[in-house]
Amino acid sequence: MQFDDKVPIYYQIKTMFYHQIIAGELAPGAKLPAVRQVAVDLTVNVNTAQRALSEMVTEGILDAKRGRGNFVTEDVAKIAALKHRLIVQDVAALYTQLHALRLDDAAVVQAVQTYIESKGETS
Amino acid sequence: MTNAIEITDLTYRKNYKTILADVNLTIATGRVVGLLGENGAGKTTLMRLLADLAKGNHGNIAVAGATRGPQRRANLSFTEHLQGFRPGMKLREVADFYAAVYPDFAAQKYLDLITFLQLDDDLALNQLSRGMREKFIIALTLARQARVYLLDEPFAGIDSMSRKRIIGSIIRWKQPEATMLISDHYVTEIAPLLDEVVVVKDQTVVAHKSSEAIRQDFGIGVEAFYEGIYEGEIHDDEL
Numbered sequence: 367m368q369f370d371d372k373v374p375i376y377y378q379i380k381t382m383f384y385h386q387i388i389a390g391e392l393a394p395g396a397k398l399p400a401v402r403q404v405a406v407d408l409t410v411n412v413n414t415a416q417r418a419l420s421e422m423v424t425e426g427i428l429d430a431k432r433g434r435g436n437f438v439t440e441d442v443a444k445i446a447a448l449k450h451r452l453i454v455q456d457v458a459a460l461y462t463q464l465h466a467l468r469l470d471d472a473a474v475v476q477a478v479q480t481y482i483e484s485k486g487e488t489s
Numbered sequence: 490m491t492n493a494i495e496i497t498d499l500t501y502r503k504n505y506k507t508i509l510a511d512v513n514l515t516i517a518t519g520r521v522v523g524l525l526g527e528n529g530a531g532k533t534t535l536m537r538l539l540a541d542l543a544k545g546n547h548g549n550i551a552v553a554g555a556t557r558g559p560q561r562r563a564n565l566s567f568t569e570h571l572q573g574f575r576p577g578m579k580l581r582e583v584a585d586f587y588a589a590v591y592p593d594f595a596a597q598k599y600l601d602l603i604t605f606l607q608l609d610d611d612l613a614l615n616q617l618s619r620g621m622r623e624k625f626i627i628a629l630t631l632a633r634q635a636r637v638y639l640l641d642e643p644f645a646g647i648d649s650m651s652r653k654r655i656i657g658s659i660i661r662w663k664q665p666e667a668t669m670l671i672s673d674h675y676v677t678e679i680a681p682l683l684d685e686v687v688v689v690k691d692q693t694v695v696a697h698k699s700s701e702a703i704r705q706d707f708g709i710g711v712e713a714f715y716e717g718i719y720e721g722e723i724h725d726d727e728l
Contacts, residue, residue, distance in 0.1 A: 371680050371710030374701045405660050409653070410681040411521055412660065414701070 367408050375410055379418035387427065387438055388449045398428065398436040491554040493518045493637050493668035494539065499548035501538060508534045510692045512548070518636075519665055521682055523700075524672040525715050526689035532672040535689065536639045539670075540567040553636035566593075566635035568626045571614065580610035580617075580625055584632075591633055599632035602662065606654050620651035627655050631662050638663075640671045644679065656682055680711040688718050696728050 369378050386392045398419070399407065405415040419436055422428040426444050428436045439445065464474045492515050499512040509531045516522055526532050537543035539550060541558035552561040574583055580603075588594045603610050606624040617625065623643050630638055640659075644652050656679065663669060673679060676686075680700065688696040696718055703714045707723075717723035 369681055371677065371712065372704060372708055374704045375681050376701060402661070406657060408681075409656055409660065411684055412663070412665070413519070413521075413684055414681070417701075 369410075375414045376417040376421070379404070379408060379410065379415060380422055383418070383422060384427065384448060384452060387445060388452065392438050394438050394440045394442060394445065396438045397434075398438070400435060491518065492516060492551070493520070493553055494670070495549070495551040496539075497549045499538070499546055499550065501534065501543065501546040503543075507692055509538075509546075512694050514687060514694050514697065516668060516670070516685070516687075518553075518668055520684040521659070521663070521669045521671065523676060523679065523683040523686040523711070524670050524689065525674065525676060525686055526672075527674055527719070530689045531692055532689055533641055536567060536641055536670070536672065537569070539637075540565055540569075540639060542567075542569065564635060565637040565639060566591075566630045566633040567639040567641075568630045569641070571622070571626065574614055576615035577613050579613050580608065583614070583625075584610060584629065587629055587632070593634040595632055595634055598634075598662065599628060602628040602631055602658060605658055605661070620647040623647050624651060624655060627658060631658065634664075636667065638667060638669045640669065642672050642674070644673060649678075652678060676712045676715055677710070683711065686711055686715065688715055690719060695725075696723075698728065 367382065369375055383392065383398070392398070398404070401416050401419060402412055404410075404419065405412040408415065419428065423430045423436065425448075426441075427439055427448055429439055430436050460478075461474060464477060469477060494514065494516040496512055496514040499509060500507070501509045512535070524532050524535070534543060538546055539552060539561065541562050544558070549556060550561065553564040555561050555564050571583070574586075584596075584599055587599075588596055603625075606628055608621060608624055608628065612621075614622075623645075627640070627643060630640065643655055647655075659669065659671075659682065671679065671683075676683075683700045685697065685699050686703070687694055696714075698714070700711050703709065703711055707714060709717070714723065
């Protein structure tokens, strides 16, 4: 994985796992690799990988089982809430960017609508 | 807990020339720290002073609590350019020498490392490419069970595959309580590996910051931070 050096790495690792969980690549109850393995796989510092996993535990998306490792929560309501949170976050970012281009709310909706309708044609 | 490295008011002159002046630096145990600075900034000298290979400084140096030279040497692992070995010597023979000289040299760890780094230790030193030589230095250095590891520009002039292998071996084999100081003058490739960066400029340490704090507080990468300091765009009062 290629990281953006301007954004805290632990945050990017968290986001990567959250996307995998929401997309179902990491199913509820699935075991995550050990911290050192995450560090090796992503070529990051072990402390950074540890911080990412600890925060996911704190946020309730991972269950830390003593001596056995970290597992994706089986509480699907938590995963649904996470999905909602990420959607809001991404939409907010898009909205802010388009507003900065002086689009009003109706124009933002129109731009998104037009994009969805036209994207099938170009590809 | 004892800090891995504690340097206070260090000044070092050689042939009437000041190499390092008023260096103060504390590094906590377990960190991977990038020592950044241009060529000639004093990075290697700082490592040689820590390892007691350069002597005659003013100020105090402690490595894992030890201040006297021989104890500092025992606490840290530093392989300086494989000087003093016959060019025709086989890697195996150099490793045997290390095993004889350093009580903390772990033979099995050495074998695991050379396997991972894809080195053939039946080769002689003068048969090694630049990348193989750096990999061999890494294997020798990390095979010791030291408190502090010093790696002096391990990525200089080597191919990207070797670099990835070396970085992988550092992540895989660094014990949690071991501390590692890695010098370099370009940073991007190793930035995700570093807990902290120390910038050396004008004969002294001008900045010491956590890499994640740099990203969080400045919204820039480690490389941009380092360049900003050298170009004078980031000032003392911002650090």
